[in-house]
Amino acid sequence: MSRWDKIKNGVLFRFKGGIYPPENKITADKPIEHIPDPEYLVLPLKQHSGAPADILVKPGQHVLADEPLTSPSSPMQVPIHAPVSGTVEAVAPAGVPHPSGFKEPCIRIKCDTPEEQQKNAPFSHDSYPDYTSVDREVLLTHINRMGIAGLGGAGFPTDVKLRSSAKAENCQVLIINGAECEPYITCDDRLMQERADRIIEGIRVLQYILNPVYTVIAVENNKPEAIRKLSEAIQTSGVENTRVTEIPVKYPSGAARNLITVITGIEIPYNARSTAYGIVVHNVSTVYAVADAVLRGKPLTHRIVTVTGTALEKQTNVEIPLGYSIRELLTHFRYHAPSTPRIIVGGPMMGFTIHNADVPVIKTSNCIIAPAQHEIERTKPQVNCIRCGRCARACPSRLIPYELYAFCVANEHESALKCGLKSCIECGCCSFVCPSAIRLIAEFRQEKAQIKIEKLKKDKIKAAKERYTLKQQKLAEEERLRAERKAAALAKIKNQQASAGASEKPAAAGADAELEARKKAALEKAAAIKAARAKAKAEAAQAETAGTGVKAPASQTPAEPAAEKASKSADLEERKRIALEKAAAIKAARAKAKAEAAQAETAGTGAKALEKAAAIKAARAKAKEEAAGAGQAKETSADKNKGEQ
Numbered sequence: 037m038s039r040w041d042k043i044k045n046g047v048l049f050r051f052k053g054g055i056y057p058p059e060n061k062i063t064a065d066k067p068i069e070h071i072p073d074p075e076y077l078v079l080p081l082k083q084h085s086g087a088p089a090d091i092l093v094k095p096g097q098h099v100l101a102d103e104p105l106t107s108p109s110s111p112m113q114v115p116i117h118a119p120v121s122g123t124v125e126a127v128a129p130a131g132v133p134h135p136s137g138f139k140e141p142c143i144r145i146k147c148d149t150p151e152e153q154q155k156n157a158p159f160s161h162d163s164y165p166d167y168t169s170v171d172r173e174v175l176l177t178h179i180n181r182m183g184i185a186g187l188g189g190a191g192f193p194t195d196v197k198l199r200s201s202a203k204a205e206n207c208q209v210l211i212i213n214g215a216e217c218e219p220y221i222t223c224d225d226r227l228m229q230e231r232a233d234r235i236i237e238g239i240r241v242l243q244y245i246l247n248p249v250y251t252v253i254a255v256e257n258n259k260p261e262a263i264r265k266l267s268e269a270i271q272t273s274g275v276e277n278t279r280v281t282e283i284p285v286k287y288p289s290g291a292a293r294n295l296i297t298v299i300t301g302i303e304i305p306y307n308a309r310s311t312a313y314g315i316v317v318h319n320v321s322t323v324y325a326v327a328d329a330v331l332r333g334k335p336l337t338h339r340i341v342t343v344t345g346t347a348l349e350k351q352t353n354v355e356i357p358l359g360y361s362i363r364e365l366l367t368h369f370r371y372h373a374p375s376t377p378r379i380i381v382g383g384p385m386m387g388f389t390i391h392n393a394d395v396p397v398i399k400t401s402n403c404i405i406a407p408a409q410h411e412i413e414r415t416k417p418q419v420n421c422i423r424c425g426r427c428a429r430a431c432p433s434r435l436i437p438y439e440l441y442a443f444c445v446a447n448e449h450e451s452a453l454k455c456g457l458k459s460c461i462e463c464g465c466c467s468f469v470c471p472s473a474i475r476l477i478a479e480f481r482q483e484k485a486q487i488k489i490e491k492l493k494k495d496k497i498k499a500a501k502e503r504y505t506l507k508q509q510k511l512a513e514e515e516r517l518r519a520e521r522k523a524a525a526l527a528k529i530k531n532q533q534a535s536a537g538a539s540e541k542p543a544a545a546g547a548d549a550e551l552e553a554r555k556k557a558a559l560e561k562a563a564a565i566k567a568a569r570a571k572a573k574a575e576a577a578q579a580e581t582a583g584t585g586v587k588a589p590a591s592q593t594p595a596e597p598a599a600e601k602a603s604k605s606a607d608l609e610e611r612k613r614i615a616l617e618k619a620a621a622i623k624a625a626r627a628k629a630k631a632e633a634a635q636a637e638t639a640g641t642g643a644k645a646l647e648k649a650a651a652i653k654a655a656r657a658k659a660k661e662e663a664a665g666a667g668q669a670k671e672t673s674a675d676k677n678k679g680e681q
Contacts, residue, residue: 039301043209043250046281049301051294053432054286055465057385059258063222063344066352068230071368073120073153077145077359079105080132083398084185085192086112093143097124102335103159105143108180114193115183119337119357121156122147131395133362133381135388135481142396145359163333172202172245175330182329183336183399188213188290188319189382191400194326197318201311202245208314210248211299212239212323214255214262215283215290218383221403223340224320226353228255228262232269235320238327240275246316251278252299253320258285287385288463292317294432306433306459321402341365341397345380345406347372356397362404363393371406378412380405385464419472427466427476433459437466437476444483449490452483460484551650554657561660565618572611579608625660 041047081088089106093099099118106115122145129139148156162178164170180195201207212235216224228235239251255263266280283289283298293304296315304310310317321339328334337358344351349370356365362379380387383403397404427437435456443452457480466476 040250043252043300044279046279048281048283048298051289051297051303051432052434053430053465054288054294055430055468056285057219057287057468059285060219060344060384061222061225061258062220063342063351063353064225064259066222066226068226068340069352069354071354071356073147073150073357074360074364075147076125076361077119077122077147077357078130078361078396079116079118079143079145079359080130080396080398081106081116081141081143082132083116083191083358083400084114085190086110086114088141089113089115091127091143093124093127095124095126098122099124099145099159100156101153101158102161102337104181104183104335111196112193114180114185115335116143116358117183117335117337118145118159119359120145120147121153121158131392133390133395133398133401135390137391161333161335164330167241167330168244175241175245176202179326179329182325182334184322184325184329185336185399186319187321187325187339187399187402189386189400189402194318194322197311197316198242198245200309201314201316202247204311205247206314207246207248207311207316208250209300209316210239210242210246210251211295211315211317212251212253212320213290213292213295213317214253214259214266214320215295216259217256217285217287217290218385218403219287220344220405221342221383222344223342223353223402225259225262227324227340228259228320229265231324232262232265233273234327235266235324236269236273236275237331238323238325239278240273241326241330242316242318242323243275243278248316249277251275253278253280254283254295254299255280256285256289257282288432288461288465291432291461291463293461306456336399339397339399339401341401342403343369343406344403346408346411347374347377347406358398359396361393362390362395362397365397365404366393366406374407374409374412376409376412378407380407385468386462416473418474421472421474424471426469426471430465430469432463432465433461435459437480441474441476441479444479447486449483449487453487457483457487551653551657554653554660558657558660562622565615565622568611569615569619572608572615575608576612621662622660625662626656628655 081091087110089108091105092107093105099105099122101118101121103118104115105118105124108115124143125146126144127141128144130142130144131137132140132142147153161182164175164178167175176195176199179198180193184194186192186194186197214224214228216222239253243251253266255266257263263280263282270278270280281299283295288294289298292310293306295317296310297303300315302313302315304313304315325336329336338355339358340353340355342353343365348366349372351369354365362381366379379390379393381390381401381404382388384405387403387405421438421441423438425438428435431437433456440452440455440457440460443449443455444457460480462477462481464477467474467478470476
């Protein structure tokens with residue numbers, strides 16, 4: 037018989053380890069009840085495996101039932117929705133169900149009265165009754181938007197698990213986990229008994245998304261009514277390649293890897309995912325939530341919780357909105373605290389004790405246990421390990437818990453990881469069978485938390501080192517670029533100076549020669565002007581002597597007529613005037629040349645000094661030429677006037 041034939045015929049296999057604790061299924065025959073909504077709901081932003089989604093609401097905002105309060109921005113984020121209509125009072129840290137008792141960001145909603153809730157219609161979401169005509173990716177996105185995460189206890193986002201298998205298109209077996217092997221818990225049992233048809237609807241949706249070869253609903257044989265109801269629903273719906281398989285009562289047969297071994301005989305390594313082997317496992321409550329989300333557009337806002345323990349007057353299964361206070365829930369069922377009060381969230385094997393009952397019910401809260409004094413008494417105090425090996429024989433993960441415990445106590449983190457700490461599913465089998473009453477699971481959980489903290493510290497240090505290295509590289513690169521730019525600028529300046537020096541040497545020599553020539557010409561012109569002035573002065577003196585009436589000696593030239601004397605006197609005056617004008621022009625030209633020279637000197641220095649000197653000399657020469665030209669023009673005009681006379 038092949039493996040497929042064994043799976044279809046319900047042939048079972050065994051997994052290593054496991055225990056048989058008292059079942060205590062006290063509420064197995066208690067139907068699901070509904071209780072009035074509380075006055076306040078406190079909804080933690082993180083109710084799943086992964087980071088919390090982004091907040092959409094603000095204090096004072098009124099929200100409708102089923103309205104989204106957060107929005108996911110990454111694949112591992114799942115939103116939360118308002119279970120009932122009400123007003124957001126605060127978005128602040130509050131207590132959450134966790135053994136440490138720490139606080140996380142929560143949204144506090146004041147619920148509307150029942151009359152107001154009836155008036156306010158729920159927030160409308162898309163639904164896909166004819167889902168077979170819709171693309172699978174659309175359905176997966178819708179499942180995420182409806183806030184569905186694993187309700188079996190892990191809280192892994194459902195759409196992520198489905199998408200990984202649907203993308204690979206390798207789903208061979210779809211296993212619906214209805215084992216509910218842990219003592220006390222009966223919420224899944226009652227769900228299968230009362231709402232089997234809705235579970236089958238959810239199975240149909242998953243079959244469309246995953247397209248598995250065969251589907252198995254695994255239920256422990258201590259739930260005969262649930263098995264009967266599911267079998268009838270399968271026959272009524274006509275779903276194909278699906279069967280209910282009864283598995284023996286053994287804890288922890290409900291763990292995903294153990295259940296796969298029981299159904300298929302395949303042992304999935306703890307460093308691999310079951311989807312890689314073509315097997316997908318989902319809890320019955322998760323399948324029920326998928327049916328509500330896809331077919332009715334109903335987000336995950338309520339869940340069924342088993343409320344049990346002999347410290348309560350009434351023990352039952354109740355469907356309540358997420359965010360319901362555990363203290364109010366216990367008060368509703370009349371809790372009488374024993375001398376040593378203890379409240380357990382989850383089952384007695386994998387659950388944890390909370391230090392404060394003022395914490396809300398979240399998506400992964402499947403059971404609340406309020407034990408009486410006789411239920412929590414220990415047989416004897418914790419003593420040293422005797423290395424009997426019972427824990428190793430009971431461990432379903434094939435670990436050696438007493439060796440792992442020794443590494444955890446000694447804070448040898450690396451050795452604990454090598455010993456298989458990450459493979460521990462925290463089922464509690466080792467603690468249950470330990471004759472020394474050692475709290476092994478508590479030590480393992482603490483060690484996991486410590487390793488996580490150490491990893492976060494190392495990641496921060498590594499990130500800081502990377503940032504520092506990148507900064508140093510950036511600074512070095514900037515310094516190199518500055519040095520290159522400086523060197524290039526200096527080289528350019530040197531080249532320019534060298535080329536300017538080579539071209540300015542002959543120009544400077546020529547400019548000096550020209551300057552000397554112009555200087556010589558200017559001196560000659562000044563001497564000529566000086567001689568002209570002396571001649572003019574002598575002629576003026578002669579004219580004055582002649583004008584006084586003194587007679588010249590007989591040996592001299594005879595006296596000139598009066599008209600000729602007057603003409604000479606006028607000519608002398610004209611020459612005197614011309615000489616004075618030439619002197620004034622020369623003085624003005626010198627002043628102008630000096631001003632131009634001063635202006636040229638202040639205009640620039642350095643490499644262009646020779647050019648400026650040449651410009652000064654040229655300006656001076658030009659001024660002298662202009663003065664000489666002006667004097668020559670006036671002499672010409674005077675000679676012309678004399679000729680006319």
